[in-house]
Amino acid sequence: MHLIEAVLLEPVGCLAEFPAEPFQEIAARFFGRNKKASRSGSRAYWHMLNLMDTAGQPIDAAAEALELEAVDQASAYDDVLPALTELKAMGIQLLLASSLSSVAITHFVTKCGLAELLSAVWTRDNAGGIKAAPLRSAIGGASLDPEQVMFLTDTAEGLKVAKSVGVNSILMMNDPDEARRLSMHEPSGGIVSLHELPDFIRLVAAENAQGAATHDLRLPR
Amino acid sequence: MKNISIYRPTTVDEAIQILSRHGTDAGVYAGGTDLLVRLKNRLKQAPTYLVDIKKIDNLRYIKEDAQGGVQIGTATKLSELAESDLLQKKYPMLIEAINLISSPELRNVSTLGGDLLQEVWCQYLRGGYSCWRNGGYLCYGAIGDNSYYHSAMGGRLCYAVYPGDAATALIPFDARVKLATPSGVKELSVEQLVPGDMMVDGRIQSHVVRFNEILTEVVIPPPQPGLRASFEKLRPRGVWDFAMASMAMSLQLRGKTIDDARVVFGGISGKPLRETAVENFLKGKTLSADLGDQAVSVALANAAPLKYNSTKIDMAKGLLASGLAKMNATA
Numbered sequence: 428m429h430l431i432e433a434v435l436l437e438p439v440g441c442l443a444e445f446p447a448e449p450f451q452e453i454a455a456r457f458f459g460r461n462k463k464a465s466r467s468g469s470r471a472y473w474h475m476l477n478l479m480d481t482a483g484q485p486i487d488a489a490a491e492a493l494e495l496e497a498v499d500q501a502s503a504y505d506d507v508l509p510a511l512t513e514l515k516a517m518g519i520q521l522l523l524a525s526s527l528s529s530v531a532i533t534h535f536v537t538k539c540g541l542a543e544l545l546s547a548v549w550t551r552d553n554a555g556g557i558k559a560a561p562l563r564s565a566i567g568g569a570s571l572d573p574e575q576v577m578f579l580t581d582t583a584e585g586l587k588v589a590k591s592v593g594v595n596s597i598l599m600m601n602d603p604d605e606a607r608r609l610s611m612h613e614p615s616g617g618i619v620s621l622h623e624l625p626d627f628i629r630l631v632a633a634e635n636a637q638g639a640a641t642h643d644l645r646l647p648r
Numbered sequence: 649m650k651n652i653s654i655y656r657p658t659t660v661d662e663a664i665q666i667l668s669r670h671g672t673d674a675g676v677y678a679g680g681t682d683l684l685v686r687l688k689n690r691l692k693q694a695p696t697y698l699v700d701i702k703k704i705d706n707l708r709y710i711k712e713d714a715q716g717g718v719q720i721g722t723a724t725k726l727s728e729l730a731e732s733d734l735l736q737k738k739y740p741m742l743i744e745a746i747n748l749i750s751s752p753e754l755r756n757v758s759t760l761g762g763d764l765l766q767e768v769w770c771q772y773l774r775g776g777y778s779c780w781r782n783g784g785y786l787c788y789g790a791i792g793d794n795s796y797y798h799s800a801m802g803g804r805l806c807y808a809v810y811p812g813d814a815a816t817a818l819i820p821f822d823a824r825v826k827l828a829t830p831s832g833v834k835e836l837s838v839e840q841l842v843p844g845d846m847m848v849d850g851r852i853q854s855h856v857v858r859f860n861e862i863l864t865e866v867v868i869p870p871p872q873p874g875l876r877a878s879f880e881k882l883r884p885r886g887v888w889d890f891a892m893a894s895m896a897m898s899l900q901l902r903g904k905t906i907d908d909a910r911v912v913f914g915g916i917s918g919k920p921l922r923e924t925a926v927e928n929f930l931k932g933k934t935l936s937a938d939l940g941d942q943a944v945s946v947a948l949a950n951a952a953p954l955k956y957n958s959t960k961i962d963m964a965k966g967l968l969a970s971g972l973a974k975m976n977a978t979a
Contacts, residue, residue, distance in 0.1 A: 448652075579857065597785075598786070600790060603791040603792075603955045604791075606791040610788070614786070615789070616785030617785065617786035617791075618805075619787070626805055633851075634850045
């Protein structure tokens with residue numbers, strides 16, 4: 428793996444546990460899909476994005492209200508703030524790249540207190556599209572080489588999008604059984620918790636630096 | 649298996665020169681019960697150049713030092729430790745622990761240094777999965793079958809447990825080690841030698857020994873009068889296996905009063921886990937029938953089991969209780 432310079436963060440499943448219901452409601456109400464009894468907010472989200480992609484049209488204000496509801500109900504993972512703070516201190520650019528609306532993302536960033544940590548925020552509105560579009564905008568906007576960028580995701584769809592953009596796909600192994608299935612998609616890497624990401628990036632840096640000195644993985648804490 | 653070259657240096661200095669020349673492509677070869685298996689398993693991290701240290705005379709000994717402690721050369725075989733009258737006399741718990749390491753056949757080949765520095769025995773690593781220790785970036789143990797050889801105390805990228813028993817048994821005696829390095833001899837405690845998942849020379853390993861350093865000696869301080877120790881181990885297979893959980897404990901006793909304590913758990917974490925909460929709890933207490941239950945209540949508060957291995961924590965706590973019961977019965 429190349430030296431990592433930036434991490435693309437999709438809030439759903441990467442930074443917070445989102446409820447599935449609001450996304451299922453959008454799929455049902457705006458795309459005529461039956462509600463599925465999925466407990467995974469991430470899967471429901473990416474399913475909704477696929478429907479939006481197929482329909483080829485933006486969703487309206489009523490759907491955006493449901494996304495806001497999802498953000499309201501989302502609970503950020505405990506390790507988000509310490510991990511992102513450490514990454515920023517390491518000089519890693521943190522780019523939020525999401526297919527949610529700008530309104531929903533602004534609410535999420537405020538709610539979780541992330542504004543100071545992020546180098547840029549890309550949504551489906553300012554990126555002009557969903558799925559790969561926010562990722563491409565984030566990479567282009569920061570003039571990054573995709574090989575030096577990680578994208579964190581906990582779904583098969585997210586892994587596919589990362590591969591299509593050429594960034595390193597990092598599996599968030601939130602659920603061990605689901606992660607085992609997703610490991611068959613050959614992600615570039617995987618972490619159990621966001622607090623492992625700084626060490627991951629340090630290890631890659633050490634591999635890239637020949638003859639790196641002894642370094643305690645726990646030292647910075 | 650890939651082609652390998654073997655060097656047979658006759659001095660530690662010569663061995664260090666060879667190791668320095670080849671960098672992380674070289675590895676120290678003593679008993680081979682870990683190293684040769686890694687080669688056979690075709691692991692990416694297995695070395696191409698083996699530096700056989702068996703021809704170095706002054707690495708294989710067990711002797712008493714001037715203070716009444718014991719010095720052990722790291723190329724000493726485990727079976728030689730198990731048969732040592734000196735160790736039996738001074739540290740019988742260590743003999744107990746050594747006899748619970750693998751099988752008699754393997755103990756006849758394995759060395760003390762090899763046991764201390766062995767690679768983890770995660771079935772995914774040994775099965776050639778592209779994990780953190782094998783050129784990849786994912787821990788399959790964290791998401792797969794982690795019943796036996798994975799940490800129940802959290803992890804950092806790699807979730808495999810540190811597999812050695814010798815370190816777990818040596819820490820309660822405050823044992824120290826010597827490392828020969830290009831810039832001279834370095835001394836560490838055994839606890840400092842194996843602090844768990846470390847990034848050393850760009851790779852993850854359980855110990856801090858760099859590619860051009862050789863573990864040469866273990867030094868155990870003299871036992872003080874009143875020192876009692878016990879070692880307990882539970883294995884998936886009773887005949888021979890790595891620990892599901894193990895516990896080594898030493899108590900400095902005055903009558904039945906505990907003046908000082910060391911409690912170390914093996915098989916449940918990425919390192920021999922010194923449980924200072926229990927040690928502090930035990931200090932000043934009197935050995936009694938119910939002390940075990942009380943100690944268990946403060947043990948392993950930071951447990952973070954994976955999906956299939958919470959039973960390791962119960963086992964470790966059970967070993968603590970039985971160790972204290974044994975001490976009480978014989979004090």
